[in-house]
Amino acid sequence: MREELAALFAEFTYGPLTLANRFVMSPMTRQFSPGGVPGDDVAAYYTRRAMAKVGLIITEGVGVDHRSSIGHGSMSEENIPMLHGDAALAGWRRVVDSVHRAGGKIIPQLWHMGELRREGTPPHPGAKSMHANDMNETEIADVIAAFVRSAANAKAVGFDGVALHGGHGYLIDSFLWAGTNVRDDAYGGDILRRTRFATELVQAIRAEVGPDFPILFRISQWKLQDYEAKLAETPEDLAVIVEALEGAGVDIFDVSTRVFSLPAFAGSEMGLSGWVKKLSGKPTMTVGGIGFDKELAASFAQPTAAIDNLGKVALRFESGEFDLVALGRALLMDPAWVLKAQAGAPFEPFDITAYGRLD
Numbered sequence: 001m002r003e004e005l006a007a008l009f010a011e012f013t014y015g016p017l018t019l020a021n022r023f024v025m026s027p028m029t030r031q032f033s034p035g036g037v038p039g040d041d042v043a044a045y046y047t048r049r050a051m052a053k054v055g056l057i058i059t060e061g062v063g064v065d066h067r068s069s070i071g072h073g074s075m076s077e078e079n080i081p082m083l084h085g086d087a088a089l090a091g092w093r094r095v096v097d098s099v100h101r102a103g104g105k106i107i108p109q110l111w112h113m114g115e116l117r118r119e120g121t122p123p124h125p126g127a128k129s130m131h132a133n134d135m136n137e138t139e140i141a142d143v144i145a146a147f148v149r150s151a152a153n154a155k156a157v158g159f160d161g162v163a164l165h166g167g168h169g170y171l172i173d174s175f176l177w178a179g180t181n182v183r184d185d186a187y188g189g190d191i192l193r194r195t196r197f198a199t200e201l202v203q204a205i206r207a208e209v210g211p212d213f214p215i216l217f218r219i220s221q222w223k224l225q226d227y228e229a230k231l232a233e234t235p236e237d238l239a240v241i242v243e244a245l246e247g248a249g250v251d252i253f254d255v256s257t258r259v260f261s262l263p264a265f266a267g268s269e270m271g272l273s274g275w276v277k278k279l280s281g282k283p284t285m286t287v288g289g290i291g292f293d294k295e296l297a298a299s300f301a302q303p304t305a306a307i308d309n310l311g312k313v314a315l316r317f318e319s320g321e322f323d324l325v326a327l328g329r330a331l332l333m334d335p336a337w338v339l340k341a342q343a344g345a346p347f348e349p350f351d352i353t354a355y356g357r358l359d
Helices: 003-009 040-051 086-101 137-156 171-176 193-209 235-248 272-280 311-318 329-333 336-345 351-357
Strands: 011-014 017-018 023-025 054-062 108-110 161-165 215-222 252-256 284-285 324-327
Touching: 003 311, 003 336, 040 054, 040 086, 040 215, 054 324, 086 108, 086 336, 137 161, 137 171, 137 193, 161 171, 161 193, 171 193, 193 215, 193 235, 215 235, 252 272, 272 284, 324 329, 329 351
Parallel strands: 023 054, 023 324, 054 108, 108 161, 161 215, 215 252, 252 284, 284 324
Antiparallel strands: 011 017
């Protein structure tokens, strides 16, 4: 093993969750679950990563038990899995059991697209899309109940925790972000009131799943609507958000950035995951640009090379900025990426066609 990376291969324990190392498979939409049901190919896809020593797998976004949770959006999502209904739950149970037999840990990312879902799109074309500004209190309660049902289902089929997609402009984030939340009631206005939907949702899930079922929460500055957006303009604003979420029951923050090493705020070199950890007191996971010389969006338009920037990752890890390291494109293109990093072997080149396969 490369000595400078040894800390990244140390065990991680938080409550009941113990991981063999600090590497996590980041959630990535795959569109390989016809009718919302993951099949044997999905089980094999995740199991290959577990067998290759990925410490934790976070699944692709899974539609919660609400009619407008998923549909066509900015990426024309189709065949997205669900976490409700007998067939889907049986499919996920096979996925979970297979990953566990391979020695891995796996949690689903619960997802509601909110306003990024286009009206009139399947699987429920007649369902009204949810917009933070237009939802009444009954609709808010219905969506929270849908997340709770899906979290309960995740626990029932054997997942090792649950992750909530609270970033990128999707429904939860659209309440948090001033750019999409202009409500003037208890769910909008100042930054603390904008956290109410998210905190009520986390509290409701915590009440359902109990104290020993880990809840992860994805948070981001950038949005699909605006890559340069800022959820929090200052550390003080960020503190309001993450302290509220921590108090509601979030265990680990999945801090989504386009480039993990970019400073989050003027006057400090610390990245966003470091600030979230400092302000919340909770473990954080970093992601963005690890293993490649271009960030995600640029890699679709420009030549992209595989690189080894784990030395920089290890330095920031050892400085205490984050506890876990998430990999997206790297693990999509090469299930054995973590083993290669451990051995110092060369990585597979960037291959954009991997997005259309379930290798």
